Amino acid sequence: MASLAFSIAGKDNMSKARAGEMVTDHGVIQTPIFMPVGTVGSVKAVNQQQLEQEVKAQIILGNTYHLYLRPGLDVLEKAGGLHRFNGWRHPILTDSGGYQVFSLAANRKIKEEGVVFQSHIDGSKHLFTPENVMDIQRTIGADIIMAFDECPPYPSEYGYAKKSMELTHRWLDRCFTRLAETPDKYGYSQNLFPIVQGGTYKDLRKTSSQYIASKGAVGNAIGGLSVGEPEEMMYEMCALCCENLPEDKPRYLMGVGTPWNILENIALGVDMFDCVMPTRNGRNGMLFTSEGVINIKNKKWADDFSVIDAGIDCATSNYYTKAYLRHLFVANELLALQIASIQNLAFYLHLVTEARKHILVGDFSSWKTEMVVKLKTRL
Template identity: 55%
Template sequence: MYTLKKESSSTKARLGELKTDHGVIQTPIFMPVGTLGTVKGVSQHDLVEKIHAQIILGNTYHLYLRPGMDIMYEAGGLHEFMKWDKPILTDSGGYQIFSLSENRKLEEEGAFFKSHIDGSKHLFTPENVVETQRTLGSDIMMILDECPPYPSSYEYAKNSMGLTHRWAKRGRKHFLETEARYGHKQHQFGIVQGGTYKDLRIESSKFMADQDFEGIAIGGLSVGEPIPLMYEMADLNTDYLPKQKARYLMGVGTPGNLIECVARGIDMFDCVMPTRNARNGTIFTRNGKVNLRNAKWKNHHEFLDPDFPSDVCNKYTMAYIHHLIKHNEIFGLVMASIHNLTFYLWLMEQIREHIANDTFAEWYPSMVKQVETKL
């Protein structure tokens, strides 16, 4: 499934390809998050034509609850339901259950939880999340795992990791014993856990590397730990993961986070930050972060970045964009969302070009500073 094409001579950055039945994905890559079968505020047409998304993420927990698997199966799976003919990755719902700390209970059988919508009771097991993702028909599905909170005691993190490992074996067994439902091949990724403890992270990396998953994710980071610690754990994990499998850092992050983690050997990312921040009036640019609600833009009748390919930058003035965002006009929020995702995918393209030209090591430190500047 994954082919390693090139490695940076001075960092751990990698250039690769992920082959799925719905298309080939060039890595490193960022995946826009389509929680409920849509990337918030963005049409599928714009995802392809403006943003140039290669793959999107769907959320098993939310789609399981709404619209439900009966409707999803009747529709022919998530691709057909939302009319998206490119690859889709679905998570297992583990992170959402982690966030329901007051309304869930973890046992060996699986995760018992109450719906955040109506309080109804449900159970996710390693086996039935495979079945749910079979019904969704995603190209890449994730195993059920437990995401421990930060901070966690060593004992908690170790026991949590052990549960994730046992669930991983059950989930893989069920995956191999079942068939895809819509005529295209599905792949399954394992998930490394272990909190922020080095020995546990190494142990979990080795365990997942020894399984026969098509790719491996790094979970349990970006949950409140200091950013340098996140980098340290990601860097440590990739030292023990196989080179010939894709590495996916879940739930990360800012543009600077993405660049730094590519330098540490990560291939895939997802995060709600581009669209969530856009709806709150913040956009990311080549020169730094911009608060569109800031009064400094009220009388700024110029373009933000005339050479960047988004309407926010080269079609409408900052005074107009500021006006729309300040008054929560939907058009402004949509434009900001499209812009942020366009920027994220543009940034990944730049990263791939620099890895290909072996200039990544020289380029990335200054670019991190640049994109994290507040304008």
């Protein structure tokens, strides 16, 4: 068992973008990388073979809160962890449940000990603490596990954001203590990433980034962005965090975002991304493609017999036509959800793979400028 290792293969001269490689016990991840979100151990509407062969995903996410409630820790432990339970042979990252706690504001109570929350399934009460969230993530068995944090909403008063950040830091210390007291499960290493908080306040973000950096973790995350703040503010906070986080460790920006958000944040020095947008928007008929954004439900696509996206290497995108996919949506066929989700995820992975190539070649910044305009185009 080896801890996660990270090395930088190349950097862009005109920005902070870098191409790297993360090595985990379940395989190598080339960065920058996008991670499909598999909330309850599955990426909605896409099976694991499609993720591997068509989307070309290298790592997926599981969600601690949802997996803890269903199927539950007993089932996951008996299975030998989430990898064996869902058949995914590559790396997995679990988030700590902190974001779900944030989104369940009406059904939770935050205290020093942890968070008491009500299950969205049956209303039962549960307590998440930094200690038991580490235990839960050990049992789920991810390669990368996230610290338990509090994610303040946007906007937040300065006083609240500061108190929240300080609580997140105290909880982080308890996460590290608990991990040191407990062994890895299932015969491979489980690596903790702390999370920077601080709302949209520069001094708090700097303080939090420096505190997180001082912990010497194998990787670090930036949380609490993409929660409703303007894009420019997100970029400003992200840049500040990247400046204060170690350069020789991977940086993960949680829950971001659109294709252009991803390119702009790669330019700021971020290595890892996740977001439900490609699958959620796909299920509603919004396609992200190499030529721009398509609302496939529009009548203009009814007799367009060109393939969905010839610009990416994905069998599904290169096989089905826009007219056929529109027909499936109009007819409420389940296949529509699968095809659109595969297209969007395959495009996101294509985008970060292309970004990596351009970083290594040395023309990332000029390529990014052109791509952002194209990506925002509504077709």
